[in-house]
Amino acid sequence: MSTTLQDLAALDRVIHEPARLMIMSVLYAVSEADFIYLQNESGLTQGNLSSHLARLEDEKYVLVQKTFKGKYPLTVCSLTQQGRKSFEEYARIMRAATQGPARARS
Amino acid sequence: MPDVDSVVADAGSKARDQWYGDGLYTLGYSALFLLLGSATLIPLPVRPFWWEHWAVFVPLLVLAYLVLRERSPMMHWLKARITYPRTGYVLPEPEQLKRDDWKRYPEGLVVVFSGIWFGLYPAPWIGLILLAGGLGFLWGRFGFSLFIPTIALTGILVAASPMPASHPVAYMAIVTGISYFIKGTAQLVRYLHHHPAAHLEGEGSRV
Numbered sequence: 604m605s606t607t608l609q610d611l612a613a614l615d616r617v618i619h620e621p622a623r624l625m626i627m628s629v630l631y632a633v634s635e636a637d638f639i640y641l642q643n644e645s646g647l648t649q650g651n652l653s654s655h656l657a658r659l660e661d662e663k664y665v666l667v668q669k670t671f672k673g674k675y676p677l678t679v680c681s682l683t684q685q686g687r688k689s690f691e692e693y694a695r696i697m698r699a700a701t702q703g704p705a706r707a708r709s
Numbered sequence: 710m711p712d713v714d715s716v717v718a719d720a721g722s723k724a725r726d727q728w729y730g731d732g733l734y735t736l737g738y739s740a741l742f743l744l745l746g747s748a749t750l751i752p753l754p755v756r757p758f759w760w761e762h763w764a765v766f767v768p769l770l771v772l773a774y775l776v777l778r779e780r781s782p783m784m785h786w787l788k789a790r791i792t793y794p795r796t797g798y799v800l801p802e803p804e805q806l807k808r809d810d811w812k813r814y815p816e817g818l819v820v821v822f823s824g825i826w827f828g829l830y831p832a833p834w835i836g837l838i839l840l841a842g843g844l845g846f847l848w849g850r851f852g853f854s855l856f857i858p859t860i861a862l863t864g865i866l867v868a869a870s871p872m873p874a875s876h877p878v879a880y881m882a883i884v885t886g887i888s889y890f891i892k893g894t895a896q897l898v899r900y901l902h903h904h905p906a907a908h909l910e911g912e913g914s915r916v
Contacts, residue, residue: 632801
């Protein structure tokens, strides 16, 4: 088994789930976002998004804060330091896995 | 399989587009330029010294900084009533917001240069429009630039105005404000048209 293949086995399964990967990708790219924005971007239902956010919050990858902007209630989500590090590690493994075969073919 | 890096880059660009897409910042810049231009044209009760104009400009610039900076409470107040209930709240990374800032420098330089030009040669605005058209063609790959209508409108205003072109920079500021106002209003109308509030009523953010 090559090193890359062994690395693939070490992929973070919490992030690897497609819905959570979408959420993590959006939150990695921004400072913070609220529930409606995440729902619009991901296309997930409210229930689905809530449960995936709760799972990410349990892993301490996402910080969820209930706040107000004026009178408008906001549930603001952002990645924690640990979440950023885990996502970067996930991206590194995926990059190595997808770029390796491309280099081998060329 | 989608590439993680391009997915993240795309998400960042979308957040940035949404941040500016409602036209509120453009309208804010419009108000700033209109105030700056008007403040210069208002006759002062005493013969102005050079520093008396600064007494007007400096508070305006400080006010503009407080209102137009990324995390200003004023912008959040406006966005909380217009943007967040429709398309949600997102705060892009500061680097994303500053990504294309350098493109504004040539535009600003041309506006200032043209202001000085009008001060020296009030009439030949057709030449400037041609110059602006040429520069606009060269910069076309960066997207539509507001300096073209700004210069054209200023030329028309100066040529048609019965007032002497004694305040060229004020004219430039006012017309820049009008250009930004037109652009910002168009952005806001388009945004409100694409995201009507009716079907979002009662939809707060929840987990």
